[in-house]
Amino acid sequence: MRVERAIKETGYRPNLLARSLRLKSGNLIGLVVPGLQGRGSSFFLSCIQEATYELGFNLIVGISRNDVDIEADLVDNYIRNHIAGVILSRVSDKSRVIEILEDANVPFVVIDRAFEHESVPKVVLNNYRAGELAARHLAGLGHVKIGCISGDLSIPLCRERLNGFHDELARHGIALADEDVFIGDFGYDSGRTGVQHFVERGTSLSAIWAQNDFMAIGAIWELQSRGIRVPEDLSVVGMDDMDVARMIHPELTTIKQPFDDIARAAVNKIAKMREIADRPRLGDDEEAEEIHDEVISPSLILRRSTAATS
Amino acid sequence: MRVERAIKETGYRPNLLARSLRLKSGNLIGLVVPGLQGRGSSFFLSCIQEATYELGFNLIVGISRNDVDIEADLVDNYIRNHIAGVILSRVSDKSRVIEILEDANVPFVVIDRAFEHESVPKVVLNNYRAGELAARHLAGLGHVKIGCISGDLSIPLCRERLNGFHDELARHGIALADEDVFIGDFGYDSGRTGVQHFVERGTSLSAIWAQNDFMAIGAIWELQSRGIRVPEDLSVVGMDDMDVARMIHPELTTIKQPFDDIARAAVNKIAKMREIADRPRLGDDEEAEEIHDEVISPSLILRRSTAATS
DNA sequence: CTGAAAGCGCTAACAG
DNA sequence: CTGTTAGCGCTTTCAG
Numbered sequence: 001m002r003v004e005r006a007i008k009e010t011g012y013r014p015n016l017l018a019r020s021l022r023l024k025s026g027n028l029i030g031l032v033v034p035g036l037q038g039r040g041s042s043f044f045l046s047c048i049q050e051a052t053y054e055l056g057f058n059l060i061v062g063i064s065r066n067d068v069d070i071e072a073d074l075v076d077n078y079i080r081n082h083i084a085g086v087i088l089s090r091v092s093d094k095s096r097v098i099e100i101l102e103d104a105n106v107p108f109v110v111i112d113r114a115f116e117h118e119s120v121p122k123v124v125l126n127n128y129r130a131g132e133l134a135a136r137h138l139a140g141l142g143h144v145k146i147g148c149i150s151g152d153l154s155i156p157l158c159r160e161r162l163n164g165f166h167d168e169l170a171r172h173g174i175a176l177a178d179e180d181v182f183i184g185d186f187g188y189d190s191g192r193t194g195v196q197h198f199v200e201r202g203t204s205l206s207a208i209w210a211q212n213d214f215m216a217i218g219a220i221w222e223l224q225s226r227g228i229r230v231p232e233d234l235s236v237v238g239m240d241d242m243d244v245a246r247m248i249h250p251e252l253t254t255i256k257q258p259f260d261d262i263a264r265a266a267v268n269k270i271a272k273m274r275e276i277a278d279r280p281r282l283g284d285d286e287e288a289e290e291i292h293d294e295v296i297s298p299s300l301i302l303r304r305s306t307a308a309t310s
Numbered sequence: 311m312r313v314e315r316a317i318k319e320t321g322y323r324p325n326l327l328a329r330s331l332r333l334k335s336g337n338l339i340g341l342v343v344p345g346l347q348g349r350g351s352s353f354f355l356s357c358i359q360e361a362t363y364e365l366g367f368n369l370i371v372g373i374s375r376n377d378v379d380i381e382a383d384l385v386d387n388y389i390r391n392h393i394a395g396v397i398l399s400r401v402s403d404k405s406r407v408i409e410i411l412e413d414a415n416v417p418f419v420v421i422d423r424a425f426e427h428e429s430v431p432k433v434v435l436n437n438y439r440a441g442e443l444a445a446r447h448l449a450g451l452g453h454v455k456i457g458c459i460s461g462d463l464s465i466p467l468c469r470e471r472l473n474g475f476h477d478e479l480a481r482h483g484i485a486l487a488d489e490d491v492f493i494g495d496f497g498y499d500s501g502r503t504g505v506q507h508f509v510e511r512g513t514s515l516s517a518i519w520a521q522n523d524f525m526a527i528g529a530i531w532e533l534q535s536r537g538i539r540v541p542e543d544l545s546v547v548g549m550d551d552m553d554v555a556r557m558i559h560p561e562l563t564t565i566k567q568p569f570d571d572i573a574r575a576a577v578n579k580i581a582k583m584r585e586i587a588d589r590p591r592l593g594d595d596e597e598a599e600e601i602h603d604e605v606i607s608p609s610l611i612l613r614r615s616t617a618a619t620s
Numbered sequence: 621c622t623g624a625a626a627g628c629g630c631t632a633a634c635a636g
Numbered sequence: 637c638t639g640t641t642a643g644c645g646c647t648t649t650c651a652g
Contacts, residue, residue, distance in 0.1 A: 013386065013390055016391050017327060017330055017331045017336070027387075027391075035356070036353070037352070037553065041352065042346050042351065042352035043346070043347065045346055045355070045371070046345070049346075049371055049372070053372070053380075058370050058387060059371050060369060060370050061355070061369050061370075062369070063356060063360065077368055080323055080324065080327070081327055082325075218557070244557065247531065247558070248557070249531055249534055249558075
């Protein structure tokens with residue numbers, strides 16, 4: 001009582017480190033991403049930071065640069081700092097971090113990556129639905145000769161997107177030929193290469209869906225520099241809805257990936273897992289508290305890079 | 311000796327939290343940025359993360375969203391986590407964080423912001439030189455009617471850029487009229503507004519320098535949508551050399567801000583300050599160990615958005 | 621050179 | 637309800 005008043009009056013700030021040491025869990029949440037360049041990572045990071053801050057956590061950011069050793073090192077470091085939880089973005093199959101985290105009994109969530117067999121807590125976009133949305137939009141505009149610039153099909157996420165795209169086109173009676181699918185790497189340059197590929201093969205596409213905005217922008221760039229007008233001659237749809245989607249000419253029609261929802265869901269999940277771990281186990285029937293995967297829905301953002309066939 | 315060997319063999323990982331508590335300084339470096347959206351923050355962040363990682367630190371990222379209270383709260387939180395040092399990006403004049411950090415005796419560096427009177431450790435771009443480079447390039451191409459889309463002139467950094475631009479033009483016998491300087495806010499939209507402003511006033515510019523790439527891209531967008539060709543009718547130079555500079559049509563000639571050098575210099579500076587603080591003071595003549603401000607040089611990146619006057 | 625002990629600032633458990 | 641105490645895991649200091 002007396003001491004409490006004194007605390008208020010002095011404006012006392014507890015030493016969080018000592019607290020974390022004692023509690024064996026601190027106020028730090030760790031994020032591991034392969035890189036910050038290529039994708040919408042910037043906005044995404046911003047959303048995660050906001051979500052962590054709102055829940056009173058600090059965010060540690062680590063970049064693995066697609067190196068599983070660095071990745072493991074980062075996570076090891078986090079654990080030794082008594083991290084409260086870890087958010088893993090697009091971890092590779094060879095990654096050891098999942099078991100490291102499980103061994104250390106640290107809550108974690110995988111985002112932006114669909115594992116096939118492993119059962120890990122995750123928050124993912126409904127990628128199949130993203131493909132469907134793109135296909136429905138293009139088919140609705142009357143296009144029948146449609147191509148896709150995909151990511152590597154060994155990545156489940158890309159496969160799902162392509163499946164959704166393919167299936168929805170089929171429902172409209174449109175076939176997606178293998179030669180009309182170009183495999184890119186999510187970079188701007190591979191969008192350009194994709195168009196080069198299509199043009200050189202002499203295919204007469206009237207619409208293209210690229211599986212992210214950067215490839216879509218690269219595609220538009222290459223089309224324009226070859227005198228092919230967008231959308232008059234060819235429609236292009238992107239994916240993600242990055243800032244740049246509005247900055248090019250014509251503004252890019254795209255499938256929006258709601259990064260803010262994904263970020264918030266991931267942080268909330270970790271907070272919940274930590275809570276459950278802390279709670280004293282009253283009995284085995286607590287098993288009902290199972291953590292479910294979160295699935296987030298994409299949506300179509302209509303701009304000016306698509307048009308109806310004439 | 312014996313215990314050391316045992317440590318090696320067991321693969322023992324020290325608890326960094328306990329270590330930090332004991333040492334009163336940990337392996338965390340904090341970064342405070344106003345936001346991650348608008349500017350080159352993504353690449354910049356990536357560089358800082360890399361630099362911190364190489365020196366064995368973890369990076370905490372905080373976003374102040376231009377709110378001085380959030381900013382202070384973030385820094386307070388860092389301090390209570392025994393942060394090893396803090397990198398402040400573009401702190402405002404009203405910011406209290408500087409004194410908070412000084413009171414707590416925590417090493418910090420200010421980047422991407424030139425204070426006028428305060429003497430704080432900082433790593434800054436030579437902004438005056440950036441203006442000079444843009445002016446020299448444009449003047450060298452034969453332009454004489456040249457405009458500038460600047461940032462707010464109450465920000466010293468913007469003033470310096472404009473001064474360098476103005477002075478170098480003057481050296482080429484070119485006057486920069488007040489009405490040919492538009493004040494933007496570093497956002498894409500204000501680049502568009504700037505061009506609208508110039509066009510509506512009926513000024514017949516043949517070249518524009520925008521103080522960042524986003525404004526430059528907005529300007530190009532607006533010019534193109536009004537049927538003004540870049541660079542045939544009007545040359546545009548940007549600043550920063552963001553990824554998007556290569557993604558637009560025509561590719562953007564710009565003044566490169568070497569984020570990687572700045573990031574590395576900032577982290578090194580903090581590491582050095584911490585070292586000095588730890589070192590037992592042998593005498594007052596140690597004052598020679600003064601920390602100097604680091605000044606980084608910009609450079610011109612030649613692409614396709616500028617051309618000689620015909 | 622090795623080992624024991626103190627203490628960083630906190631919380632949880634226990635005694636008054 | 638208040639106050640004391642032990643201990644989180646480390647480093648540093650001081651004895652042996």
